[in-house]
Amino acid sequence: MFFLKYILRNLFRHKLRSVLTIVGVAVAVLAFGLLRTLVGLWYAGAEHASDTRLVTRNSISLVFPLPISYLDRIRGVPGVTSVSYGNWFGAYYKDQKNFFANYAIEPRGYLELYPELMLSPKEKNDFFLDRKGCIVGERLAKTYGWKVGDLITLKGTIFPGQWEFVLRGIYHGKEKATEERILLFHWSYLNEALRQTVPRRADQVGYFVVGVKKPELAPEVSMAIDSLFKNSLAETLTETEKAFHMSFVSMTEAIMVAIQIVSYMVIAIIMVVAANTMAMTARERISEYATLKTLGFKGGHLGGLIFGESVLISLSGGVVGVAATFPAAHWIEVELAQFFPYFSVSTETILLELLAALSVGVVSGIFPTWRGATIRIADGLKRIG
Amino acid sequence: MPEASAPIVRIRNLSKAYRRGTQVIPVLTDINFDIARGEFVALMGPSGSGKSTLLNLIAGIDSADQGSIQVGDVEITTLGESDLARWRAGSVGFIFQFYNLIPVLTAYENVELPLLLTHLSRRERSEHVEAVLNVVGLADRMDHYPSQLSGGQQQRVAIARAIVTDPEILVADEPTGDLDRASAEEILQLMDRLVREFGKTVIMVTHDPRAAEKAHLIRHLEKGELSVT
Ligand SMILES: Nc1ncnc2c1ncn2[C@@H]1O[C@H](COP(=O)(O)OP(=O)(O)OP(=O)(O)O)[C@@H](O)[C@H]1O
Ligand SMILES: [Mg+2]
Numbered sequence: 249m250f251f252l253k254y255i256l257r258n259l260f261r262h263k264l265r266s267v268l269t270i271v272g273v274a275v276a277v278l279a280f281g282l283l284r285t286l287v288g289l290w291y292a293g294a295e296h297a298s299d300t301r302l303v304t305r306n307s308i309s310l311v312f313p314l315p316i317s318y319l320d321r322i323r324g325v326p327g328v329t330s331v332s333y334g335n336w337f338g339a340y341y342k343d344q345k346n347f348f349a350n351y352a353i354e355p356r357g358y359l360e361l362y363p364e365l366m367l368s369p370k371e372k373n374d375f376f377l378d379r380k381g382c383i384v385g386e387r388l389a390k391t392y393g394w395k396v397g398d399l400i401t402l403k404g405t406i407f408p409g410q411w412e413f414v415l416r417g418i419y420h421g422k423e424k425a426t427e428e429r430i431l432l433f434h435w436s437y438l439n440e441a442l443r444q445t446v447p448r449r450a451d452q453v454g455y456f457v458v459g460v461k462k463p464e465l466a467p468e469v470s471m472a473i474d475s476l477f478k479n480s481l482a483e484t485l486t487e488t489e490k491a492f493h494m495s496f497v498s499m500t501e502a503i504m505v506a507i508q509i510v511s512y513m514v515i516a517i518i519m520v521v522a523a524n525t526m527a528m529t530a531r532e533r534i535s536e537y538a539t540l541k542t543l544g545f546k547g548g549h550l551g552g553l554i555f556g557e558s559v560l561i562s563l564s565g566g567v568v569g570v571a572a573t574f575p576a577a578h579w580i581e582v583e584l585a586q587f588f589p590y591f592s593v594s595t596e597t598i599l600l601e602l603l604a605a606l607s608v609g610v611v612s613g614i615f616p617t618w619r620g621a622t623i624r625i626a627d628g629l630k631r632i633g
Numbered sequence: 634m635p636e637a638s639a640p641i642v643r644i645r646n647l648s649k650a651y652r653r654g655t656q657v658i659p660v661l662t663d664i665n666f667d668i669a670r671g672e673f674v675a676l677m678g679p680s681g682s683g684k685s686t687l688l689n690l691i692a693g694i695d696s697a698d699q700g701s702i703q704v705g706d707v708e709i710t711t712l713g714e715s716d717l718a719r720w721r722a723g724s725v726g727f728i729f730q731f732y733n734l735i736p737v738l739t740a741y742e743n744v745e746l747p748l749l750l751t752h753l754s755r756r757e758r759s760e761h762v763e764a765v766l767n768v769v770g771l772a773d774r775m776d777h778y779p780s781q782l783s784g785g786q787q788q789r790v791a792i793a794r795a796i797v798t799d800p801e802i803l804v805a806d807e808p809t810g811d812l813d814r815a816s817a818e819e820i821l822q823l824m825d826r827l828v829r830e831f832g833k834t835v836i837m838v839t840h841d842p843r844a845a846e847k848a849h850l851i852r853h854l855e856k857g858e859l860s861v862t
Contacts, residue, residue, distance in 0.1 A: 250745075254735075254737065254738065258737055261736075261737055535733065536733075542727050543746055544718045544721050544750050546715065625689075625694040626686075626689050629694075629733075
């Protein structure tokens with residue numbers, strides 16, 4: 249009890265120093281938590297991907313198309329329940345910075361394969377019937393204030409020109425991780441336009457989406473599809489959606505690893521700073537420690553005093569950092585919505601943040617604690633005045 | 634039970650040297666020295682003659698190279714660090730030149746410090762603390778922090794802290810070295826009272842002849858050797 253009071257008073261002795269250390273730890277813990285969340289979300293896309301959906305694409309690269317004529321042959325592979333297809337469209341709305349994913353797709357099969365895109369039966373039907381129709385996710389609609397019935401004009405990049413769509417439905421993601429910032433429209437609308445303007449680009453798709461009866465069939469079906477087109481002009485590569493996502497993720501793997509390393513370095517840096525501060529503090533109080541020892545207090549008492557202070561400072565910073573994590577994550581979710589479908593901090597991350605703060609306290613306390621506990625009294629007493 | 638005339642401090646063949654690298658600096662050589670119970674001893678001598686070192690050895694905060702130091706019936710040179718700490722807490726009161734109060738603790742809390750190592754209850758501790766603050770005449774300032782007290786007052790708080798556990802001996806290293814004459818006089822009178830009224834044994838290192846005058850006995854230390862005046 250007495251020691252707690254003593255530790256607290258010591259804490260307020262150099263208010264500015266303590267406050268700065270606490271703020272430093274808080275900022276580091278916050279950065280650590282946000283970076284970790286970011287990395288976690290990056291992999292979450294792949295984790296949430298379905299394992300009964302396969303993606304078939306050109307084996308050379310994603311940017312090369314496949315002929316639409318492959319559709320029926322894929323449908324005929326045993327184990328396949330349904331097939332749809334699409335093209336990455338890559339257009340933007342008004343300004344290039346208004347970026348979001350948009351795809352030309354075959355609607356019926358696509359929505360059947362993606363039940364997580366939830367639309368009312370009426371909107372679904374309206375979309376199917378209107379060749380110029382499109383649907384968007386709720387978050388995207390909210391961003392631009394779109395309502396069903398609105399006319400949306402996109403500027404094409406891969407497919408140049410002004411493309412007009414009528415908004416026929418706004419889907420709601422079934423799960424938190426479901427991407428709600430997508431625009432989908434009829435592949436046939438794109439294809440007809442291409443037939444008239446650049447016929448050589450017509451009748452081609454970017455990828456097929458293939459539904460399989462059960463996940464165990466995925467490898468077999470993938471092999472069967474790819475062997476169908478072996479030695480043809482456009483060989484295919486079929487993999488599960490998860491693997492497909494992972495191939496994206498792996499392109500950025502190095503960046504993610506770098507971010508992870510940075511997140512730990514942030515903690516390491518604050519550890520060094522806090523350790524230096526604690527060492528400085530302890531050095532200033534050496535004569536006090538020597539006095540306490542003279543009075544009969546033992547190394548353990550002094551150790552507790554110094555260690556307690558360093559852990560208390562760091563944990564305070566940790567608590568402030570954790571408290572700041574929630575509003576910061578919310579801010580990111582709102583302001584940087586185009587990059588993240590959601591940005592929520594896991595309990596695991598919160599615990600790791602506190603653990604990081606605790607380890608800062610422990611590590612920064614070790615050396616001064618050891619110094620204080622082992623100081624020779626006669627030497628310590630001399631450091632007065 | 635020791636005889637009334639038996640010395641409370643008995644030093645035999647005490648030697649101490651400091652080593653710096655290969656260099657050996659002898660500080661005390663073959664010191665023999667007795668201090669009687671209830672004595673007020675002043676240790677004088679030029680700077681660097683080893684006064685503080687000798688005092689620290691008697692008080693058990695430094696270790697000797699050779700010889701014996703008996704305080705009461707305890708041979709302190711053979712005690713381990715932990716036993717020595719316990720022995721100091723119960724048997725020695727310390728008074729320092731710069732008071733060495735803990736700045737974040739009030740006068741009351743500073744005096745209470747040594748009692749935290751005992752089994753006394755909070756009530757009992759408070760009785761003891763108030764009693765000794767009364768002895769040094771600072772009961773009305775017990776909620777003050779050291780920075781709110783004058784040097785002389787701080788030293789009186791330090792004296793209260795030194796006597797709160799009722800130790801047999803008090804050691805003081807230049808207790809008036811940082812004080813003006815009037816405050817120094819007060820402190821010396823207080824120490825004299827502790828000897829006369831409370832039967833304490835006081836060993837005081839000092840440079841100040843006026844301070845030494847208050848003592849019953851003055852010992853001179855020169856080049857590591859003691860002489861009587
Ligand atoms: N830790 C140490 N390491 C090396 N030498 C030391 C150490 N402590 C003291 N000495 C040396 O021991 C000698 C005696 O020191 P001490 O402090 O006992 O002197 P003193 O008589 O108290 O002097 P003063 O009157 O200046 O306080 C000095 O020569 C000093 O330099
Ligand atoms: Mg000295």
